[in-house]
Amino acid sequence: MVDFKKSTLELIQMGEGLTVEFKRTIDSPFKIAKTLASFANTSGGIVLVGIADNRSTVGITSELRELQKLERACGQLVEKELLVRCKTISLGLKNILRIEIEESAEKPHYAINEKGERIIYIRMKDKSVPINRLLLPGEGDAATDRLLNTRPVKNLIQYLKQNDAISDKEFSKLINVSEKRATRLMNDLLEAGVVMKRGSGRSALYSLKLVK
Structure with missing residues (x-):
């Protein structure tokens, strides 16, 4: 802000x-x-x-x-x-x-x-x-809409607008939760098309995905 x-x-x-x-x-x-x-x-x-x-x-x-x-x-x-x-x-x-x-x-x-x-x-x-366009609250399904309106996801999106990528470990520190929980949330965001993944395992990195 x-x-x-x-x-x-x-x-x-x-x-x-x-x-x-x-x-x-x-x-x-x-x-x-x-x-x-x-x-x-x-x-x-x-x-x-x-x-x-x-x-x-x-x-x-x-x-x-x-x-x-x-x-x-x-x-x-x-x-x-x-x-x-x-x-x-x-x-x-x-x-x-x-x-x-x-x-x-x-x-x-x-x-x-x-x-x-x-x-x-x-x-x-x-x-x-x-x-191409912005993914906005209210545009996706109900589950995606709820995700976009949560504080952890808002913090993540703000972070990724200033940084190229983030790891599961960095995400867990950013939102102050366990790495396991952060990974689960990141997988939800992957399925919703909010982020994209590069690499695998603990070296995986996530970036904002452009919505087509």
């Missing part, structure tokens, strides 16, 4: 990740639409425009041009309205834009690309990743 109370300087020191992205400038409405949608579809997030990947402050040259591209992205290139806040922050002699996006209760949001294609993006680590 994104912490909107953190100061801009704290966010810069933290660096990019699941809920923070830096941009020197808004290159195009299409690219910022992708980022906005991915944050809304995941845990919410903050975009700092005028900050380079190396965390240096480059500032923005025209606030108006940046806001025009942002407005087009929000108004025309993301399907279903997003809750977005934008403010100008002064860092020394330079200004940057701080854009805050709430996690949406109306998932999934589609971003429209340059070809007019509707694509769902989610946030994984510090990237906006396209997927």
Whole structure:
């Protein structure tokens, strides 16, 4: 979950990740639409425009041009309205834009690309990743729906959005249960199509599965 109370300087020191992205400038409405949608579809997030990947402050040259591209992205290139806040922050002699996006209760949001294609993006680590669609509570059978709404599974999904994979042992520590119980739960998730498995035995690793 994104912490909107953190100061801009704290966010810069933290660096990019699941809920923070830096941009020197808004290159195009299409690219910022992708980022906005991915944050809304995941845990919410903050975009700092005028900050380079190396965390240096480059500032923005025209606030108006940046806001025009942002407005087009929000108004025309993301399907279903997003809750977005934008403010100008002064860092020394330079200004940057701080854009805050709430996690949406109306998932999934589609971003429209340059070809007019509707694509769902989610946030994984510090990237906006396209997927076929989101597996949401209420879409599967009753058993899958119950699984997706349990705290251990919510914690697992949050973990796998920030990490590539997890083992049974790591999962047991994450949710504070025995490894045997964690393995049983992971097998339930495998059968439900929520995760996919690589390897076997104690060396097996699990990742989020993209739903077709």
